[in-house]
Amino acid sequence: xxxxxxxxxxxxxxxATPKEQTLKLTYGIITKIGxxxxxxCHCLVKVxxxxxxxxxxxxxxxxxxxxxxxxxxxxITRRRIDDQPYEVNFVGCSPDTQYNxxxxxxxxxxxxEDISPWIVLKEFVSIIKKLIGxx
Numbered sequence: 722x723x724x725x726x727x728x729x730x731x732x733x734x735x736x737a738t739p740k741e742q743t744l745k746l747t748y749g750i751i752t753k754i755g756x757x758x759x760x761x762c763h764c765l766v767k768v769x770x771x772x773x774x775x776x777x778x779x780x781x782x783x784x785x786x787x788x789x790x791x792x793x794x795x796x797i798t799r800r801r802i803d804d805q806p807y808e809v810n811f812v813g814c815s816p817d818t819q820y821n822x823x824x825x826x827x828x829x830x831x832x833x834e835d836i837s838p839w840i841v842l843k844e845f846v847s848i849i850k851k852l853i854g855x856x
Contacts, residue, residue, distance in 0.1 A: 722747060722830040729823045730766055730813045739814040744770075746807045746830060751800040753829040754779050758789030759822065766822045769812040772800070778809060786814075801833070 730740045756768050756779065767786035770779040777783030779796050787794045802809075815822055 722749065724828045724830070726811070726826045727823050728811060728813065728826060729821050730815045732815060732818050732820050732822075734814045734818075735816050736767070736814045739812045741813075742811040744809045744811055744826065744828070746802055746809060746828065748807055749802060749830040749832050751778070751798055751802060751809075751828055751830050753795065753797055753827075755793045755795045755825075755827040756787060756789070757793045757825040757827070758791065759824070760791035761820070762788070762790045762822050762824075764788040764790050765818050766815045766824060767813065768824060768826075770826070771810045771812060772802075774810065802830070803833075 724744065724746060726742070726744055728740065728742055734740055754770060756770075758764075758766060758768075765788070767788055768779075769777065769783065769786055771783060772778055775783055777785075778798070778800060779794070780787055809828065811826060813824065
């Protein structure tokens with residue numbers, strides 16, 4: 722499953738009052754996160770992706786930011802999203818900029834059984850044990 726959002730951060734948006742947006746996902750495992758910073762950002766546009774309000778997904782330290790200029794910052798992970806709400810919080814700012822900047826956030830997800838096929842086998846064994854009366 723692939724998700725993508727183009728998010729515009731207004732010129733001179735401060736860290737104290739950042740642009741925030743909820744990115745709706747689905748049940749599964751995040752396998753890759755990417756943020757594209759177009760040319761002209763000059764590492765002045767800052768982005769965070771959080772699970773909830775505190776848990777950092779990108780970067781993993783929630784008090785920092787990712788930046789870039791004409792590049793995609795990517796992070797390979799195996800972060801399970803198995804409790805509602807199935808979403809990630811985008812936080813972005815652009816202090817000291819003169820223009821609006823649109824970054825693109827991309828998230829790749831997979832179903833857990835596609836990544837870990839042994840889970841299906843484990844459930845099958847559990848059913849067989851119940852059928853034959855073994856705990």
